[in-house]
Amino acid sequence: MLKKIAIEDLKMGMYITEFCGSWMEHPFWRTRFLLTHAKDLERIQTSSIKAVWIDCDRGLDVDGAVPSVSRDEEDARVASQLEQAAQIGSHLQPASMEEELVRARKILHLSRHAVAEMFSEARMGNAVDMSVAWNVVDQLSHSIARNPIALISLSRLKQADEYTYMHSVAVSAMMMALARELQCSEGMVMEAGVAGLMHDLGKAVIPLEILNKPGKLTDQEFAIMKAHPVKGGEMLRSQGIAEDSITFDVCIHHHEKVDSSGYPDGLTGDRISMLAKMGAVCDVYDAITSNRPYKMGWDPAISIQKMMSWAGGHFDQRIFQAFVKTLGIYPVGSLVRLSSGKLAIVTEQSEGSLLKPIVRTFYSVNRARKISPVVMDLSRPGCDESIIQREDPRDWGLTDVHALCFGDVLND
Ligand SMILES: [Fe+2]
Ligand SMILES: [Fe+2]
Numbered sequence: 553m554l555k556k557i558a559i560e561d562l563k564m565g566m567y568i569t570e571f572c573g574s575w576m577e578h579p580f581w582r583t584r585f586l587l588t589h590a591k592d593l594e595r596i597q598t599s600s601i602k603a604v605w606i607d608c609d610r611g612l613d614v615d616g617a618v619p620s621v622s623r624d625e626e627d628a629r630v631a632s633q634l635e636q637a638a639q640i641g642s643h644l645q646p647a648s649m650e651e652e653l654v655r656a657r658k659i660l661h662l663s664r665h666a667v668a669e670m671f672s673e674a675r676m677g678n679a680v681d682m683s684v685a686w687n688v689v690d691q692l693s694h695s696i697a698r699n700p701i702a703l704i705s706l707s708r709l710k711q712a713d714e715y716t717y718m719h720s721v722a723v724s725a726m727m728m729a730l731a732r733e734l735q736c737s738e739g740m741v742m743e744a745g746v747a748g749l750m751h752d753l754g755k756a757v758i759p760l761e762i763l764n765k766p767g768k769l770t771d772q773e774f775a776i777m778k779a780h781p782v783k784g785g786e787m788l789r790s791q792g793i794a795e796d797s798i799t800f801d802v803c804i805h806h807h808e809k810v811d812s813s814g815y816p817d818g819l820t821g822d823r824i825s826m827l828a829k830m831g832a833v834c835d836v837y838d839a840i841t842s843n844r845p846y847k848m849g850w851d852p853a854i855s856i857q858k859m860m861s862w863a864g865g866h867f868d869q870r871i872f873q874a875f876v877k878t879l880g881i882y883p884v885g886s887l888v889r890l891s892s893g894k895l896a897i898v899t900e901q902s903e904g905s906l907l908k909p910i911v912r913t914f915y916s917v918n919r920a921r922k923i924s925p926v927v928m929d930l931s932r933p934g935c936d937e938s939i940i941q942r943e944d945p946r947d948w949g950l951t952d953v954h955a956l957c958f959g960d961v962l963n964d
Pocket of ligand 1: 751752780806807835
């Protein structure tokens with residue numbers, strides 16, 4: 553039986569199943585656990601949380617009469633909450649890039665901790681709290697609904713040691729934006745987000761020296777690494793996640809390729825689900841554009857160009873095209889050369905055309921010197937500038953393109 557109790561009545565030995573109130577204010581990323589540490593009790597009591605749900609069958613009961621609900625009633629309540637969360641996405645007001653970047657940065661910060669904790673629980677052999685995954689996806693989905701590009705653009709920026717967590721968040725965000733582009737229902741958008749978040753769960757049991765190795769993996773290490781989809785599937789199965797669920801499917805099959813050269817099952821395109829194909833595109837894009845311990849990530853526009861050349865054998869064409877439509881041919885953060893000979897960084901997609909984004913110029917190639925930055929919308933009528941080519945930041949000695957693109961947001 554589950555009971556909602558005031559925080560003053562919470563004591564050691566109780567089993568918490570949910571914190572009431574905004575997820576953003578929770579002192580823990582786990583939401584279901586037996587309260588065994590006095591420090592944890594203190595953290596909850598000093599937080600802004602006013603009430604929690606406890607499970608009296610798995611821990612101590614509360615003194616005095618408190619109404620209880622059955623597990624079925626509770627399941628129905630959670631299901632309706634999730635349904636409401638899925639509905640919200642379709643009603644959110646669009647936000648400008650500038651507005652959403654500020655919010656996206658906070659959401660990413662919180663999500664990073666949640667996913668790090670999820671992976672560390674999984675690494676210790678503990679069950680992963682799926683309600684945490686849904687909460688993270690709920691927050692990410694709101695940002696994606698307001699402005700799909702802001703959060704995706706920021707989620708590409710990672711420190712080397714946080715790659716696995718932030719990669720999961722980035723893939724989750726891209727899966728949701730892509731699902732929206734493909735006209736999926738709001739419920740499906742959320743499912744795609746959870747699947748993206750959990751797709752590399754199996755990496756939690758890959759030895760850290762292989763996972764974070766600063767160099768090329770040996771054949772033997774690569775074989776161990778390639779086991780992560782199957783390992784992830786085993787972990788999900790042991791937690792009661794159905795094998796016919798989207799999360800399970802994407803976890804197992806995000807490394808399949810439509811020409812059957814992928815793993816673990818070498819499936820042909822017609823046997824790979826749409827969601828797993830979406831997972832493959834988002835996974836590769838984030839992997840190649842992110843900085844890793846052993847190499848700098850590729851420029852976003854160069855990455856799209858490379859992926860286009862692999863698309864026939866690797867990706868489903870229709871899904872890849874929808875992905876490009878979502879992110880742009882020159883995604884935010886790409887370095888480009890303009891017809892006037894200026895170098896510019898793409899800061900935003902325009903309404904007008906995938907080929908004419910909003911850019912910030914910062915360098916004149918002709919004069920071989922920095923210039924005062926000017927933001928220009930290349931799709932604006934009368935704009936006589938156009939992109940003439942993609943540029944590799946490494947050729948220009950640029951190691952921190954992000955600062956040029958998001959300087960104001962990253963510094964505040
Ligand atoms: Fe993977
Ligand atoms: Fe991945």
